[in-house]
Amino acid sequence: MLEVRGVTRRFDNLVALHDASLSVGEGEFVAIVGASGCGKTTLLRLIAGLDSDYEGEIALDGQRIVGTSLERGIVFQEPRLLPWLTLWDNVAIALENAPLSAAAKKEAIAAQIALVGLSGFERAYPSALSGGMAQRAAIARALVGHPSILLLDEPLGALDAITRMRLQEELLRIWRHEGVSMILVTHDVEEAVFLSQKIVVMDTHPGHVTATVPVDLPTPRDRASPAFSALKGRVFEALHDNAAVKPPEVEYLI
Amino acid sequence: MNTLSSVLAAPPLGEAGGRPQTLPRSGQTLLRWLAGSGAFAALRRYFAQRRYIGAILPLAILGLWQASSSFGWIEPVFLPAPKKVVEAFWYMLTKQDLLKDVWASVFIIAQAFIYGTLLGVGLGFAAGLSKPVELFFSGTINTLRHIPSVAWIPLIVVWLGLGAPAKIVVLAKSIFIPMFLNTLQAIRGVDQNFIELAQALKLSRRQLIRRVVFPAIVPVVMVTLRYSVGLAWALVVIAEGISGLEGLGFLIFRAQNLLMTDQLLVCMVLIGLVGFGLDRLLFLMQRRLLRWQRSFGGGYA
Structure with a gap:
């Protein structure tokens, strides 16, 4: 449903992203991994429509992406909650322009807050929430309008290891419950292997896609299993020697 | 200041927010009544939060002012006694x-x-x-x-x-x-x-x-x-x-x-x-x- 074909993004003379291609199927969970500076966030911002100065083609359901849309929810690296709004209002603001009745909005907001496990905190201001709670609220805000695809820009990067693992499970549960496609940008290979069905590996200078690794592990995934480790190893390999080595399991796009 | 005013505004005898209407008969019941009236709690808060610290300096200045006029350290035309100022206030207010x-x-x-x-x-x-x-x-x-x-x-x-x-x-x-x-x-x-x-x-x-x-x-x-x-x-x-x-x-x-x-x-x-x-x-x-x-x-x- 989401097709990215030959996308290049230049900032003056710097090529941040060169000829990147990837596809995300209906309800698919795709992870993009790579070191900082590989253009993964640039790519996500292009898909979100926050940046539209690019060459190539990005299309959702055959429609070229122009500007932002509620069809594409986004969760940023930091929760980015408005500090003057309560949790409820922070989620509600995403429905400000939704063509729904007040009652339907209320129901959707309550359901979404319940889904991310924050019921009871509706009236709390962001300053009273922990980092993990704030990021859950940001996820609820991105999902409340029922987008067809959710874009996650290293949403768990700033959290401690325990909270991060817990939220990874949550993310998986939400993904199953909502049936929404997800693109997760991360630099944590384990996170990518744990969550996604497909991993797009990127590299720097200029930012480009080096490999796409399918993750065919059964769920729920056991982080300690040999198959899990083997897959992690394959992704690391793709990260390190990208085009130099070509293991048979890795399917190359370029 | 809040706490001080609530101390002063403690309910008068017999009206202590649903307390018994009988007047206290002994010191102990008086104490008990005071505790129940919230006056003690307010006082305790006043001291626990160290609000009184803010009152030290103004009280000291006031004391020094009074002393300087009582002992004639300063000519009244330069600094009149506190009492004179209060009187002047009353005069200006009424007249x-x-x-x-x-x-x-x-x-x-x-x-x-x-x-x-x-x-x-x-x-x-x-x-x-x-x-x-x-x-x-x-x-x-x-x-x-x-x-x-x-x-x-x-x-x-x-x-x-x-x-x-x-x-x-x-x-x-x-x-x-x-x-x-x-x-x-x-x-x-x-x-x-x-x-x-x-x-x-x-x-x-x-x-x-x-x-x-x-x-x-x-x-x-x-x-x-x-x-x-x-x-x-x-x-x-x-x-x-x-x-x-x-x-x-x-x-x-x-x-x-x-x-x-x-x-x-x-x-x-x-x-x-x-x-x-x-x-x-x-x-x-x-x-x-x-x-x-x-x-x-x-x-x-």
Whole structure:
């Protein structure tokens, strides 16, 4: 449903992203991994429509992406909650322009807050929430309008290891419950292997896609299993020697 | 101060919020009654939070003042006894229509506050949202602001006379300028990430202003308000002293000319109290508007 074909993004003379291609199927969970500076966030911002100065083609359901849309929810690296709004209002603001009745909005907001496990905190201001709670609220805000695809820009990067693992499970549960496609940008290979069905590996200078690794592990995934480790190893390999080595399991796009 | 007043306002005997109506018969029941009345709790809070620390300095100054007049350290014409000042206050209140003068000054600052704030925030907002408006106004305002408000008084008085309007204009101008500049700067300083978020959430420009820009600048606007009203209050006193026939500023300069130090001190205290009251009012407004903010209380461990 989401097709990215030959996308290049230049900032003056710097090529941040060169000829990147990837596809995300209906309800698919795709992870993009790579070191900082590989253009993964640039790519996500292009898909979100926050940046539209690019060459190539990005299309959702055959429609070229122009500007932002509620069809594409986004969760940023930091929760980015408005500090003057309560949790409820922070989620509600995403429905400000939704063509729904007040009652339907209320129901959707309550359901979404319940889904991310924050019921009871509706009236709390962001300053009273922990980092993990704030990021859950940001996820609820991105999902409340029922987008067809959710874009996650290293949403768990700033959290401690325990909270991060817990939220990874949550993310998986939400993904199953909502049936929404997800693109997760991360630099944590384990996170990518744990969550996604497909991993797009990127590299720097200029930012480009080096490999796409399918993750065919059964769920729920056991982080300690040999198959899990083997897959992690394959992704690391793709990260390190990208085009130099070509293991048979890795399917190359370029 | 809150706690002290609630101590003083402890319910009188027999009315202790649903307590037995019988009068206490022994010291023990009296104690028990006092404990139940909340007076002890209030006192304990007063001391536990160390509020009394704030009362030490003023009490010491008051004591020194009383001592200096009792022992004749200072000539009464320079510093009259506290009792004399209280008497002067009572005399001014009952015989000289003191409240009318207080009201005259408060009336001026209240009006100046309304005009200066509305205009300052309004234009600052317009300039913040539109580059042409900013370019149109900011050069002029940045130049005018270097002429002190006091320097405007003679000209404005020539134009508008000795009455309230001239002072309102000068004061409104003195509130307007910081309000304008800080509102503009606050808008320029709104976190770009929030603008991007609004974009992702498909908020209209109007919604962006109402839901993001406006709340984001409230902290700065409120601080500027408190700051500029404090300055403007000082300016009222000067303006009334320079030109005018009523108001606290007029009274204080008249008292100086007549060497009526007791009346002068009454004016000083009143000016301080009204200034404190104005700031308190704005502080309460600020706290109400900014209840989402978690502030740094000074503790650090």
